[in-house]
Amino acid sequence: MSAAEPPAGPSAEETAALARGGRTSFFGFVLRLAARFPFLFIAGRLYGAEALGRFAYATMVVELVAMFATLGLKRGLAEDMARRPDHQTHSLYDAMLVSFLASLAGAALLIIIPDLVFPGAQITPLERLFPLIIPAIVASDISLAACAFRHDIGATVRARSLVEPWVLSIAALTLAFTILKPDGLIIAYLLSMVAAAAASLMPAWRSYGAPHGWRPHPGQLARLAKRNIALAGADIAEWGARRLDIFILGRFAPPEIVGIYYVAQQIASLPQRLKSSFDPILAPVLATNLAQGLTTKAAQHIRQVGFWVSAAQLGVVLALGMPGEAGMGLFGPIFAGGAIVLALLLLAELFAAQAAVAEAALVYVARGRNVSWSMAGIAIQIGLSLLLVPRYGGEGAAAALAASALILSVAKSRLLARLLGAPVAGWRWSLLIAAIPAFGLGLIVLRTPEPIQLTIGNFAILGTFAGLIWRFGFKGADRLLFARSLRGKSYPPETAPSP
Template identity: 25%
Template sequence: MAVIETAERMLPSGLRATLSPSLQKLGAILGDRSEKAASQRMALVAFVIRIASAALAFLSQIFLARMMGEFEYGIFVFVWVLMILFGNLACLGFHTAVIRFLPQYKADGAHAEIRGLTSTARRFALALSGSLALVGIIALHFLGGMIENYYVMPIFLGLIAMPMIALGDILDGTARANHWPVMALSPTFLIRPTLIITFMLAAILAGASHSAVTAMQAALAATFATVLMQYLAVTARLRHHYSTGPKVIDFPAWLAVAFPIFLIEGVSYLLTNSDVVVVGIFLDPEQVAIYFAAAKTMALVHFVYFSVKAAAGPRFASIIAENDRGKLAAFAAETARWTFWPALAVGLAVLAAGQFLLSLFGAAFMSGHLVMAVLLVGILAKALVGPGEVLLIMAGKQRLCVYLYAAALAANIGLNVTLIPHFGIEGAAIATASAMVVEAVLLHIAVRHALGIVLFAFIRSHMTTMNAKAS
């Protein structure tokens, strides 16, 4: 784009008036190709990071399970999932609102708004998550007798880590909005799990017990170290790209977008993690451990969806700003195909090796193989429509997403509560997979109804584009 503008300025005035429209059109084409290339690069980098992180997460969970045993490992994973869940929710949608606004501000050259948005999102997330953590600690002090004693100290440690988890999510969103995938994904998915294992091993070598408390202490230290490094790196890069200067803060406008996103992603995140939570409520830590190991093993498939989602958000926002419905439909169809076919290949490979992979956690964990098979059905159903919720959010259809995910969450919780007491962890898998199918069907209907786009991995690109134009 800079070359085109320079060439245009060097032309004589008469020739410039004649060629300027063509040069501007060429610049727009090159700019669109550059934007698409950036999205593809981000998808590729995110894909590679997710492969590495999936392997690392799998190995780290095997290490923790072997180190602690089923009971203590079950306590740790139940509490850690709760803290990750509430840390994410404490952002109140600002980690995604940054992705929604920053590319638009960047295109307009509104650097003051970018500085205001990024600083406000950090402070808000820290303030809200810190307040929630304080309330949780007070409640734990007065109501601790109502829960099992072995959960009390791990929950306390997790509450201290929660504000840093929230800040990390904001930094992740800021980096993703700027197409910095390594800076966005590697802290949470590579550095933090590595540090948890390192600190856990160091503590045990120093004489600490092989317990969930030790694991939570390691997780707390790893979270603080990781977020501090990410904060310094993202802040330095923001100052390099947007310099220092005045800040424009439009908190009401940001909150008006962030809060519906919070409702959508909050319900979606609850939908993703409610099975582990309900299993932890109804069953003993040993069963939580087996279910989590099976789900974590099958989660090797999820990195495909996450990689596409990480790249699709900013690209969706850019195309929507151009108001080109045909281009939007074509890119949406691509994201569905990018999600489904790799997920199918990886899912079948993981399921085939399921018994062996589960045995790495311990002999008792092999009973979770059926759980893996059931969960794969739900994962593939969701992959058929790709990151459809991201498309709806970036198109401003937050309210529709709220209703959609509320229905899917209600089905998930209702099925989990009904099936787990009768069928144990297999009931949790059936409930979770069924909820994924419901989610996929509702997303397909919602995107077609709201945007006129047929979002389905098997649909042909020209059919999707024609449908979008006709709407």
């Protein structure tokens, strides 16, 4: 540790802040989980796999362009605000303006070429104008990033875990019984994104207020965009790696297969949301420490969050993956065939967790190399997908994603450890100690009827893992994640170093 770095006390305070932010966002994850399953059930049962596959492809394209349009500012805004502590409001409005202009350009492109969004189908007027939702998505992302910089994680929970998913589910259910049913999923998505944008802009306005004295300067806007190009590339690479499988599958398989894969992907992405629960608070903490040259503290926080994420994800992966056939069958008999896809995608999320946590720091200390590795991962995924998808369909797409995620996880963790001069891996042997008995119980659960698998079985597997990891894995600062009161506690940032 450098001489400039403070002792453990301040790090403990930051660890507590990470715990509070992660705990708040985890509550949001539970709420989002409660809304995501009803939507998948409604879409699968009332609209069918074909309509769901078409919806999945269209929203994938729109969200990809929205990701381009944010120009990396979902994470880069924290760094810009840290550089301009006296002009944070101006920083927010600079980011809003430059991303809004980029979103308009992206929307215009998709409107001109609608086949990019709805390939091989008759385009309705509503579908042609569907890309106009992109500015709302971008405005929501930038607003929530600004709120997170001031540790207002509740804004993200309300917008992303309450407003967006519940409006989507309720609207899809309502429209399924009207003459608008052919476009029901698309309309429901539009309504949910507009509602989420409103729920994001209001807290940002309350926190930062009007832009008094702010004037847009083309030079400043250009520098902001240029500074975040590498960060934007990292965001797009990470996001693209999670959507590229849908794109390739859609080119080789009919919409029904894409719809089944989409349902499996949505279930499998739930563990990934556990990691993203820490993103809003992790980015400001890392940006602040790295700006001050406190690399050892940054590595400590990476290890701590990495362990929290791995522990939470592994338990969820076991609970969702082992009774996967029964779970997929809830959305319709045709979806039960996606059980293997679900298992492979859950493994991919588990492999990707450490890479994603490491990237939270790499985007500040090695943007170029981080993007290079991300692009290499996408190249590996594309090569494996083109080899496996034509022969194995959805299973091939999921296997390609899992393999590329594992390679990236190892590469990015080692790169970050070398740059920070400290270990960053969140793996501990206690994870294996807790997983083996839970897996054994899962094998017993699979011998029971499906209703038992989806009720008692799920909770038994998760409860066994949680009890063991709490007993043998969570020590000292680890338990801050569940502490209701942190007053008077002085834990070091971590108490069990990773090998």
